[in-house]
Amino acid sequence: MLSKVNSISLIGIEGFVVNIEVDIQNGLPVFNMVGLPDMIIKESKERVRAAIKNSGYEFPLGKITVNFAPADLKKEGPHFDLAIAVGILLSNNAMDLFDTRECIFIGELSLNGEVRGVKGILPMVLEAKRSKYKRVFIPCDNKNELAYVRDIEILPLSTLNELVEYINGEILLDRVEFMDNSLKKRVQYDMDFNEVKGQKLAKRAIEVASSGGHNIIMIGPPGGGKTMLSQRIPTILPFLDYNQSIEVTRIYSISGLLKEKGQIVLETPFRNPHHTASTASIIGGGSNPMPGEVSLAHNGVLFLDELPEFRRDALEALRQPMEDGRVSISRAKGKYTYPARFMLVASMNPCPCGFYGYQLKQCKCSEVQIRSYLNRVSGPLLDRIDIHVSVEPVQFDEINNNIVEESSESIRLRVEKARIAQQERFSGETIQNNAQMKTKHLKKYCALDNKGEALLKVAFKSMSLSTRAYSKILKISRTIADMDASINIEEKHIAEALQYRILDRKYWG
Ligand SMILES: Nc1ncnc2c1ncn2[C@@H]1O[C@H](COP(=O)(O)OP(=O)(O)OP(=O)(O)O)[C@@H](O)[C@H]1O
Numbered sequence: 023m024l025s026k027v028n029s030i031s032l033i034g035i036e037g038f039v040v041n042i043e044v045d046i047q048n049g050l051p052v053f054n055m056v057g058l059p060d061m062i063i064k065e066s067k068e069r070v071r072a073a074i075k076n077s078g079y080e081f082p083l084g085k086i087t088v089n090f091a092p093a094d095l096k097k098e099g100p101h102f103d104l105a106i107a108v109g110i111l112l113s114n115n116a117m118d119l120f121d122t123r124e125c126i127f128i129g130e131l132s133l134n135g136e137v138r139g140v141k142g143i144l145p146m147v148l149e150a151k152r153s154k155y156k157r158v159f160i161p162c163d164n165k166n167e168l169a170y171v172r173d174i175e176i177l178p179l180s181t182l183n184e185l186v187e188y189i190n191g192e193i194l195l196d197r198v199e200f201m202d203n204s205l206k207k208r209v210q211y212d213m214d215f216n217e218v219k220g221q222k223l224a225k226r227a228i229e230v231a232s233s234g235g236h237n238i239i240m241i242g243p244p245g246g247g248k249t250m251l252s253q254r255i256p257t258i259l260p261f262l263d264y265n266q267s268i269e270v271t272r273i274y275s276i277s278g279l280l281k282e283k284g285q286i287v288l289e290t291p292f293r294n295p296h297h298t299a300s301t302a303s304i305i306g307g308g309s310n311p312m313p314g315e316v317s318l319a320h321n322g323v324l325f326l327d328e329l330p331e332f333r334r335d336a337l338e339a340l341r342q343p344m345e346d347g348r349v350s351i352s353r354a355k356g357k358y359t360y361p362a363r364f365m366l367v368a369s370m371n372p373c374p375c376g377f378y379g380y381q382l383k384q385c386k387c388s389e390v391q392i393r394s395y396l397n398r399v400s401g402p403l404l405d406r407i408d409i410h411v412s413v414e415p416v417q418f419d420e421i422n423n424n425i426v427e428e429s430s431e432s433i434r435l436r437v438e439k440a441r442i443a444q445q446e447r448f449s450g451e452t453i454q455n456n457a458q459m460k461t462k463h464l465k466k467y468c469a470l471d472n473k474g475e476a477l478l479k480v481a482f483k484s485m486s487l488s489t490r491a492y493s494k495i496l497k498i499s500r501t502i503a504d505m506d507a508s509i510n511i512e513e514k515h516i517a518e519a520l521q522y523r524i525l526d527r528k529y530w531g
């Protein structure tokens with residue numbers, strides 16, 4: 023007899039529905055699988071056989087054929103076990119007939135018939151919902167991850183027996199309840215900007231960057247507080263909204279990085295890969311391509327501490343995701359696309375000893391050493407970083423005083439306001455913040471008044487700025503004007519924006 027069941031397969035974080043047909047015919051006992059299943063699925067024969075027997079059901083003798091459709095797409099993963107087992111039990115009349123057309127089955131089976139948790143459950147269930155399935159059976163271990171998915175019935179299972187008993191009408195299953203309010207349980211950070219003394223200019227630059235989603239690089243001598251400042255940036259960024267949380271959770275779900283039994287991710291991602299990291303780990307890759315650091319930093323911060331120490335090819339590979347907001351990796355199995363829209367925060371010393379350009383201490387490096395150190399950061403990468411800021415160590419009096427510094431929360435309130443202004447501005451566009459503006463947006467949203475135009479003209483000449491720098495200055499000015507709740511970009515906004523574009527000339531000019 024033939025039965026049909028459905029499951030989901032993933033390519034990257036995109037899912038597609040897999041229709042599984044199970045046919046049992048009389049004949050010599052063989053178990054065949056067709057339709058591009060990978061090695062792990064082929065191994066499921068043994069798990070399914072043992073799970074069915076150990077759950078107390080009869081495993082059919084005869085010729086079993088399992089067909090996965092669509093036939094042209096490769097299917098991966100151990101999570102088809104449950105669907106295959108259901109198909110076999112149905113074909114073998116081991117449970118009541120029921121309509122499987124509206125159901126999706128996801129789960130790995132252990133030899134004794136337990137349903138085990140799987141990676142990537144969230145993107146799979148979101149695909150089931152998108153494809154208008156009504157009900158999805160999932161491993162109990164994965165249920166926390168799905169507490170924020172609406173409009174589809176999610177039924178967690180701990181054993182194969184439970185499923186059969188449910189279908190036979192002997193028991194009920196507790197469906198996963200949509201947790202409406204938990205998102206309001208806000209994130210607590212264990213760091214705060216009020217721990218950083220002084221550094222007014224750097225803090226202001228960071229606030230500008232955070233308000234407009236601009237990339238930022240901090241340059242200065244050792245011990246200046248660059249790392250300390252960078253680590254606190256997530257604490258002033260707006261909290262993730264529902265859709266952003268789901269996007270981030272999708273990525274962490276397939277990477278197997280969810281904490282606390284697969285809770286949804288509420289914290290703004292902050293990733294700081296070590297400078298020895300491989301290009302594949304930063305960009306994503308491997309034979310089964312996994313998201314890299316750029317995708318794990320999606321909707322958050324990618325912090326590259328000691329930028330020139332990173333591998334040159336890793337830095338160059340950052341350019342594409344920085345431009346497109348996503349990463350595409352081609353493999354024989356298909357094209358994997360992962361979102362990668364992050365705020366890049368970089369820090370570096372200006373030379374090997376760290377004191378080049380610093381007035382209070384003599385630099386020990388030769389001209390050649392300094393050049394070759396700075397040149398490890400290429401022009402095109404530097405061009406993609408809107409804000410450049412110098413961070414020098416605070417003086418003793420600034421550390422040793424009783425001034426109460428502003429808290430992250432208070433800064434965040436301002437950042438949120440500036441972001442709301444941008445959301446309103448770009449509501450009809452495909453971009454979200456000022457940093458993402460392209461030429462056409464600059465024309466539309468960054469008109470200057472006469473005074474502003476005059477200032478920019480003078481600056482252009484005297485600072486010999488490039489056309490690229492011109493568009494950066496407009497974007498940053500737009501952000502500063504938004505922070506000021508000003509509809510127009512004024513002279514003072516441009517004057518401040520210009521400050522964030524002079525450092526590259528000091529070091530790389
Ligand atoms: N403004 C500050 N307020 C309070 N503590 C500070 C400040 N600046 C530096 N510190 C202290 O100095 C330590 C070193 O700072 P940090 O590691 O951030 O410097 P850095 O600029 O990253 O240096 P390097 O170039 O060597 O990486 C911090 O952990 C902190 O304890």
Ligand SMILES: [Mg+2]
Nearest residue numbers: 248249327369
């Ligand atoms: Mg540091």
